[in-house]
Amino acid sequence: MKSFYELEEYALVKDVPIMQKEGIEYLIDELNKRNAESVLEIGSAIGYSSLMMATHVKGLHVDTIERDDIRYQEAVVNIHDFNQEDNITIYHEDALEFDDTLLKHVPYDCLFY
Secondary structure (H helix, E strand, O other), X not given: OOOHHXXXXXXXXXXXXXXXXXXXXXXXXXXXXXXXXXXXXXXXXXXXXXXXHHHHOOOOEEEEEEOOHHHHHHHHHHHHHOOOOOOEEEEEOOOOOOOHHHOOOOOOOEEEO
16 A cells, blocks of 8 residues: 555655645644544545545545546545545546536535545
8 A cells, every 4th residue: 555655745746736744744633623524625636635534534435536647547546545535536527617516525624636
């Protein structure tokens, strides 16, 4: 199984935009304080922030949308490698064209992009 450190290093080398540690830690803290149950993320990239939220906030489900083919595939692999398929639903779409009736965890406690 990959580690978060490996995802961070991969993102750095491949110039993939991911949240900085301080930002994701703050977001996780706020989600925990508010007992958040669901998050909608626009732009999955490699799945780093979804994985961080899903593994650090008990009972959280993340719906995430990614339009880029390669990043979508990388995110799917990472979600699988972290065994988070039950906690993260990823959609391969452009968020601006996405049929939001397909979203499963509405209403969301947080919209993140």
